Amino acid sequence: MSPPNWPSNVHYISACSYHSSVSARTRTLLAQGSQTAAASLSNKPCRVLIRRISESGHPAAGQFGLFAAKKIPATRHIVDYVGEIHCDDRCESDYDLSLFRNNEVSVGIDASDMGNEARFVNDYRGISDKPNAVFVDFKALSGELRMRVDSVCEIKKGEEILVSYGKAWWRARKLEVDPEL
Numbered sequence: 001m002s003p004p005n006w007p008s009n010v011h012y013i014s015a016c017s018y019h020s021s022v023s024a025r026t027r028t029l030l031a032q033g034s035q036t037a038a039a040s041l042s043n044k045p046c047r048v049l050i051r052r053i054s055e056s057g058h059p060a061a062g063q064f065g066l067f068a069a070k071k072i073p074a075t076r077h078i079v080d081y082v083g084e085i086h087c088d089d090r091c092e093s094d095y096d097l098s099l100f101r102n103n104e105v106s107v108g109i110d111a112s113d114m115g116n117e118a119r120f121v122n123d124y125r126g127i128s129d130k131p132n133a134v135f136v137d138f139k140a141l142s143g144e145l146r147m148r149v150d151s152v153c154e155i156k157k158g159e160e161i162l163v164s165y166g167k168a169w170w171r172a173r174k175l176e177v178d179p180e181l
């Protein structure tokens with residue numbers, strides 16, 4: 001069942017699904033994981049809330065954000081980033097994270113059409129001094145490479161969960177608006 005405030009045009013899924021662009025060979029590569037991926041954490045994901053942002057000073061006002069339903073301790077697994085694992089080009093998507101890349105293939109997790117609560121995590125810029133969470137790749141219990149959101153410091157109940165999308169993410173969007181930049 002989808003959580004409160006879930007948009008009707010997006011499919012709620014609790015586990016990643018594979019798009020047809022992911023070959024069997026690539027799935028094997030993902031099952032081998034990455035050497036730098038964090039181990040799967042045994043603690044359960046934290047309770048989070050999707051909330052529409054009504055504060056006029058917030059740069060994503062009118063959109064949604066993800067908030068802590070209870071205090072979240074530092075370095076906790078907050079929520080998995082669930083979406084469609086794909087190898088096709090999704091440069092139009094604002095919900096696409098890079099999962100794996102080598103000389104042959106680039107794999108992403110796109111939560112634009114299907115996903116879970118993690119798709120609502122906003123970037124800290126214009127909202128806070130620094131992020132309180134981070135996207136991390138990890139090896140799931142199945143052995144497959146996945147992404148999740150972890151806290152980097154304590155997050156108080158009701159506080160917005162914020163990551164850094166990275167300078168390159170913002171530069172790419174600014175270039176779309178102003179190619180002279």
Ligand SMILES: C[S@@+](CC[C@H](N)C(=O)[O-])C[C@H]1O[C@@H](n2cnc3c(N)ncnc32)[C@H](O)[C@@H]1O
Binds near residue numbers: 063065095120126127
């Ligand atoms: C992954 S979505 C985050 C969830 C989104 N707010 C929503 O309601 O679906 C990324 C989009 O959120 C908005 N966003 C996230 N962080 C932002 C920030 N710091 N300033 C302005 N817009 C932001 C931008 O529109 C961006 O394309």
